[in-house]
Amino acid sequence: MININELKQLYEIDDYLWLEETIKLLKTKDLHNLDINNLIEELESLGKNNLNKVRSLLRQIIIHLLLLQYWQQEYDRNYRHWQGELIAFRDDLSNSLTTTLKNKLIEELENIYSVALKIVIQKTGLSSNLFPDKCPYSLEQLLNDNWYP
Template sequence: MINITQNQLRQLYEIDDYLWLEETIKLLKTKDLDNLDLDNLIEELESLGRNELNKVRSLLKQIIIHILLLEYWQDEYDRNCSHWEGEIIAFRYDLNHSLTTSLKNKLILELEEIYQLSRKLVSKKARLSSNLFPENCPYSLEQLLDDNWYPEK
């Protein structure tokens, strides 16, 4: 096995980040911590965390959007309710399989902000007055994640 130095690893990161990742994994597996490119490793781990958080935020936003469409867009209900319910099922599945305890806690803290964005998007998409929707999020995270929960009509 050829040993790669920290400087070589840093240069590799600029040229081929996938190969950099493979080499970094090798160093970690062999516990060769002295040759790790820690600055770029930290950057990549932070990016990974942001991507995971953004993914679960986006999935929750989509659930709320479709719940709002289902509950408030009366003119399109008969034509689209099955589609919206199907989307809710798919987004819930993906979200429930992506959540960790810490990501769930972050979503609890951000639920109101995500609701406000969803409310704005549905208002624009459906051309419905934002006054039609509750001002604050009427749903709990548990309801939004529950495969069997839908708003009452």
């Protein structure tokens, strides 16, 4: 079995092998040899990655709903594509969402909307005056596979 000093060195060389060895230590309840500092760092990173993933998916949902609702010039040519993207993004988000992450999205909805709006304005060339200042969609609507504006 690997000791704590070897495990710390392994983290710098091969983080995947470090992960495998850490899992073995946890499964055998060999807590004495755990590289706690790097384990904490990895768990924090995992949490940030999960939050960033659901933020990104929600942003994509908002972008595509805004395109559907406001970009009339491209609607006939693209609405089926945008709806298809919405199906995929909503499915990915529902598979990644936990209660805690959902609450974080509720807290950050206006910020996520703000970024999505900037992207849509840049992409379409539409005037910012055309869009609401605050997110016009509830989280329930954003997550609902059958809801479109």
